Amino acid sequence: MGLLAVGTPLDWPEAKKVADHVREWGIEQLLAIWNRAKGKERDALLWGDEIEYLVVSFDNKKKEVKLSLRQADILEALASDAELLKQGGGVPDLARGEAKSARSAPTFHPEFGRFMLEATPGRPWGIGFKDLLDVEQDMKWRRQIAKDHIFECEYPVTLTTFPMLGDRKSITPFYEPSGPKLRSQFVPDEIANPHIRFPTLAANIRWRRGRKVELNVPVFHDENTPKPWKDPTVNYDLYNWPEDDDVRNGAAKDDYIYMDAMAFGMGSCCLQITFQATNIAEGRKMYDQLSPLGPILLALTAATPIYKGFLADTDVRWNQISAAVDDRTPEELGEKPLKHDRWRIPKSRYASNSTYISQDPRLRPEYLDPDLVVDEKLKARLVEGGMDDILATHFAHLFIRDPIVVFAEDLKELDLDKTDHFENLQSTNWQHMRFKPPPPGNDIGWRVEVRPMEIQITDFENAAFSVFVVLITRAILSFDLNFYLPIPRTTENMETAHKRDAVLNDKFYFRKDPLPRRSARTNGTASPRSGPNTPQPSRPHTPGPVEDEYELMTVDEIINGKRNGGFPGLIPLVESYLDSVNVDVETRCELAQYLALIRGRANGELWTAAKWIRHFVREHPEYQKDSVVTDGMAFDLVKAAERITVHEGRDGFARQMLGRCREG
Ligand code: GLU
Numbered sequence: 001m002g003l004l005a006v007g008t009p010l011d012w013p014e015a016k017k018v019a020d021h022v023r024e025w026g027i028e029q030l031l032a033i034w035n036r037a038k039g040k041e042r043d044a045l046l047w048g049d050e051i052e053y054l055v056v057s058f059d060n061k062k063k064e065v066k067l068s069l070r071q072a073d074i075l076e077a078l079a080s081d082a083e084l085l086k087q088g089g090g091v092p093d094l095a096r097g098e099a100k101s102a103r104s105a106p107t108f109h110p111e112f113g114r115f116m117l118e119a120t121p122g123r124p125w126g127i128g129f130k131d132l133l134d135v136e137q138d139m140k141w142r143r144q145i146a147k148d149h150i151f152e153c154e155y156p157v158t159l160t161t162f163p164m165l166g167d168r169k170s171i172t173p174f175y176e177p178s179g180p181k182l183r184s185q186f187v188p189d190e191i192a193n194p195h196i197r198f199p200t201l202a203a204n205i206r207w208r209r210g211r212k213v214e215l216n217v218p219v220f221h222d223e224n225t226p227k228p229w230k231d232p233t234v235n236y237d238l239y240n241w242p243e244d245d246d247v248r249n250g251a252a253k254d255d256y257i258y259m260d261a262m263a264f265g266m267g268s269c270c271l272q273i274t275f276q277a278t279n280i281a282e283g284r285k286m287y288d289q290l291s292p293l294g295p296i297l298l299a300l301t302a303a304t305p306i307y308k309g310f311l312a313d314t315d316v317r318w319n320q321i322s323a324a325v326d327d328r329t330p331e332e333l334g335e336k337p338l339k340h341d342r343w344r345i346p347k348s349r350y351a352s353n354s355t356y357i358s359q360d361p362r363l364r365p366e367y368l369d370p371d372l373v374v375d376e377k378l379k380a381r382l383v384e385g386g387m388d389d390i391l392a393t394h395f396a397h398l399f400i401r402d403p404i405v406v407f408a409e410d411l412k413e414l415d416l417d418k419t420d421h422f423e424n425l426q427s428t429n430w431q432h433m434r435f436k437p438p439p440p441g442n443d444i445g446w447r448v449e450v451r452p453m454e455i456q457i458t459d460f461e462n463a464a465f466s467v468f469v470v471l472i473t474r475a476i477l478s479f480d481l482n483f484y485l486p487i488p489r490t491t492e493n494m495e496t497a498h499k500r501d502a503v504l505n506d507k508f509y510f511r512k513d514p515l516p517r518r519s520a521r522t523n524g525t526a527s528p529r530s531g532p533n534t535p536q537p538s539r540p541h542t543p544g545p546v547e548d549e550y551e552l553m554t555v556d557e558i559i560n561g562k563r564n565g566g567f568p569g570l571i572p573l574v575e576s577y578l579d580s581v582n583v584d585v586e587t588r589c590e591l592a593q594y595l596a597l598i599r600g601r602a603n604g605e606l607w608t609a610a611k612w613i614r615h616f617v618r619e620h621p622e623y624q625k626d627s628v629v630t631d632g633m634a635f636d637l638v639k640a641a642e643r644i645t646v647h648e649g650r651d652g653f654a655r656q657m658l659g660r661c662r663e664g
Pocket residue numbers: 001052266267268269270317321430451
């Protein structure tokens with residue numbers, strides 16, 4: 001998560017004073033990149049995936065599990081493994097964007113939580129189908145390498161959140177909560193990666209906001225859960241910091257699990273896919289077309305039903321991370337009239353996308369948010385510098401935020417060969433898609449990052465979702481699919497994805513007909529329209545009202561298609577794409593296993609991890625039907641997650657637990 005520059009970080013009041021300066025320099029750096037790279041062509045269509053892990057430590061005798069805060073030692077062990085380095089793996093000096101040589105071992109990166117690891121393949125994946133089949137093995141390899149560099153009692157699990165995070169007993173080694181940076185009741189400052197960027201980020205978000213971050217997740221009401229339910233872990237009698245007043249001022253709400261630190265959000269793990277486009281136009285198109293898919297991917301990967309030892313009434317991590325980094329002031333939040341701040345801002349820095357960026361004639365102005373907040377002055381500078389209006393709008397929207405971590409050393413002179421000021425804002429805008437310009441000084445092209453997915457328990461599942469996202473992207477480009485939807489509908493869909501079992505029970509706004517107008521097709525390229533099962537609705541040439549273009553659909557309809565014609569379904573579109581290219585039978589079979597997982601999740605045959613975890617808790621002998629997840633339950637749950645990954649693919653247990661239908 002961002003580049004780890006070193007230096008002397010400014011406290012918030014000092015950082016605030018130089019915010020304009022950082023933004024202006026960031027915009028100049030962006031223009032320099034733009035002018036250098038806007039015409040960059042024929043980059044290879046590459047992709048990469050990122051897996052985030054929680055490192056847990058088991059005490060099998062005591063039946064205890066804790067988060068291990070040994071990230072630094074583990075990264076050090078990985079970095080000094082000569083064998084691994086020979087294969088090009090280990091820990092890279094530069095964080096993202098580093099070009100990799102041929103076949104090489106995976107690389108490991110720090111993440112926000114001191115209990116987290118992140119791993120990426122040693123080289124980007126290419127266009128070939130072979131790579132799609134290698135990704136699962138590579139993910140297994142990554143987990144094995146991580147396992148080989150940690151203690152015998154430790155394991156890298158891929159649960160989104162640790163079920164007991166926030167409980168004093170949940171970390172090893174132990175540190176007292178209520179430190180000066182986070183001022184959290186529940187977690188110590190040492191929960192965060194010690195690199196100065198992370199505690200500063202957390203402290204300055206709190207400082208800018210004027211109070212601690214506030215995460216309230218609705219509790220799941222079971223038979224014996226009191227109503228109203230009051231979070232029993234909240235301490236109303238703490239007086240270490242002024243922020244301890246937050247709970248006395250109503251920060252903790254009835255029927256909500258209350259959390260108060262960045263770690264409760266950014267300590268969550270996700271699965272991300274980054275594409276390198278062949279040129280900027282293709283990248284912009286991918287960004288726009290994948291954006292409406294975000295909430296669907298979130299619902300399909302739902303894996304987060306527990307917070308701080310309680311069952312939640314939601315299934316995903318998204319809004320919690322959003323709240324965990326929400327630095328908006330009361331004025332920006334609309335709680336007070338605007339006096340010192342410039343705007344009311346509807347969303348946190350971590351949120352769903354707010355605008356589209358493609359110069360696609362199919363992008364109707366009606367899809368854009370008329371109330372999008374942009375910094376007009378910075379936008380004017382971008383336009384004056386040669387950037388087109390729609391991309392300038394996107395960046396001028398990201399730049400309404402203040403830089404949170406500013407290093408004194410970086411303010412001396414503007415270096416247009418660097419991107420530090422630009423990245424400062426860009427990398428602390430955590431939207432569900434990210435458009436990434438080419439970094440200077442190497443060969444990397446324009447990239448698009450897909451960020452909504454929750455990490456899955458097994459490597460098979462993580463590979464399946466990676467493969468699916470890659471294939472749907474290929475189908476989008478190959479068939480020129482159109483998923484445009486008014487952006488506020490995507491915002492609503494993101495909320496819907498939070499609901500318990502949204503994947504089965506809820507409906508999402510989705511475009512009715514993604515296929516291009518036949519008259520618009522100029523060459524004889526394959527089209528899913530030519531398939532025998534694809535409906536052929538008539539297409540008016542003058543577009544009707546935008547509201548007629550989309551409707552509410554279940555995830556099953558979006559993924560598998562509507563039974564009686566209408567929306568063809570993303571999986572059938574992928575199948576049409578595979579039909580249109582030469583894939584050998586064996587590869588096709590292998591890919592089919594992955595697509596079967598997505599299909600089964602959508603039609604309810606297979607469970608999400610959220611459903612499985614919730615079920616595991618509710619069936620546990622210690623469960624009192626009161627929403628409480630005990631230490632014993634947490635131990636058994638995390639142990640089961642470990643066992644599933646260790647025995648994945650060979651063990652009936654794993655398949656049974658996840659309801660999977662894969663051959664061994
Ligand atoms: N872990 C964060 C998430 O779950 C993302 C951090 C990152 O951008 O790498 O969305």
